[in-house]
Amino acid sequence: MREPTPSDVAIGLWLEALSAERGTAASSLEVYRTSARCWADFLATRGSAIESASRTDFTEYLAYLDARHLSEATIAHRRTVVRSLHRFLMAEEQVGHDPTSLVAPMKRPERLPLVLTISEVDRLLETAHALARDDTVGLYRQAGYARRAALFEVLYASGMRVSEAVNLPAAAVAPGAKSMVVRGKGGKDRLVMLHQRAIEAVEVWRDLAAAYGSVSETWLFHAVRDGATPLTRQSALAEIKAAAVAAGIRNPDRVSPHKLRHAFASHLLSNGADLRSIQELLGHADLGTTEIYLHTDTRRTHGMVRDLHPLNDPA
Numbered sequence: 478m479r480e481p482t483p484s485d486v487a488i489g490l491w492l493e494a495l496s497a498e499r500g501t502a503a504s505s506l507e508v509y510r511t512s513a514r515c516w517a518d519f520l521a522t523r524g525s526a527i528e529s530a531s532r533t534d535f536t537e538y539l540a541y542l543d544a545r546h547l548s549e550a551t552i553a554h555r556r557t558v559v560r561s562l563h564r565f566l567m568a569e570e571q572v573g574h575d576p577t578s579l580v581a582p583m584k585r586p587e588r589l590p591l592v593l594t595i596s597e598v599d600r601l602l603e604t605a606h607a608l609a610r611d612d613t614v615g616l617y618r619q620a621g622y623a624r625r626a627a628l629f630e631v632l633y634a635s636g637m638r639v640s641e642a643v644n645l646p647a648a649a650v651a652p653g654a655k656s657m658v659v660r661g662k663g664g665k666d667r668l669v670m671l672h673q674r675a676i677e678a679v680e681v682w683r684d685l686a687a688a689y690g691s692v693s694e695t696w697l698f699h700a701v702r703d704g705a706t707p708l709t710r711q712s713a714l715a716e717i718k719a720a721a722v723a724a725g726i727r728n729p730d731r732v733s734p735h736k737l738r739h740a741f742a743s744h745l746l747s748n749g750a751d752l753r754s755i756q757e758l759l760g761h762a763d764l765g766t767t768e769i770y771l772h773t774d775t776r777r778t779h780g781m782v783r784d785l786h787p788l789n790d791p792a
Contacts, residue, residue, distance in 0.1 A: 512555045
């Protein structure tokens with residue numbers, strides 16, 4: 478075993494402080510250790526070490542990371558690790574200077590949220606239904622596709638969270654019912670609406686699951702092979718990404734069940750629903766949380782000001 482270098486000692490002190498003072502998880506500490514070692518190894522190739530690193534070392538380290546074509550998130554993380562390490566060493570008087578202090582913070586490019594359009598949601602749903610109608614894939618797979626279509630329809634019809642959907646009881650959607658009660662955050666119940674397409678999709682799913690021999694008295698969306706276990710959030714995420722790819726949705730890697738909840742709220746707002754009603758349907762405790770959906774409707778807002786403001790000059 479090699480003798481610890483001064484850089485090893487410095488990193489060890491920092492990690493011990495993170496563990497003792499902040500209770501940082503062991504898995505996170507290993508990630509930080511790896512990133513800190515990357516910095517130390519880079520310095521070693523330059524005949525330097527953490528305690529003697531200069532501002533030039535740090536800026537050239539950033540250039541080195543960029544030249545390796547690492548993602549912006551990875552570079553930002555490693556930069557943050559080096560900053561945190563050196564600030565700790567300065568505070569503990571282990572070093573006499575901080576090579577990161579005069580380097581401007583990295584600005585992350587703003588990433589606009591993905592908002593599915595009505596046509597994109599239509600394509601997503603139709604793709605799911607088309608697969609559910611294909612009886613050549615075998616009953617097991619067809620039932621799984623029908624569950625997917627029913628889940629998507631329920632999410633978009635109601636705006637519920639995926640965690641709420643996968644925990645729906647088997648009796649949640651009663652025959653002929655147009656609404657159901659959902660248990661949300663904090664154990665609060667709320668009434669959500671369903672349209673006919675969602676209800677019919679649930680019935681198709683139930684019928685195909687029963688034909689396969691999978692019936693659950695506990696869960697509405699259950700495993701096809703075993704009705705005793707519910708669909709997981711991870712499986713729901715994987716299914717909507719697969720459907721997004723098949724439907725040709727832009728940026729399919731950014732499509733998630735939450736995007737259907739977001740689309741539900743955004744499309745209601747675009748069609749004239751008031752924010753307070755949307756808040757109740759989403760189950761938000763604070764109206765401010767609901768207001769995040771306003772950014773998706775700026776065109777409608779500008780149009781209202783243009784057409785309805787009493788001081789607007791029509792000429």
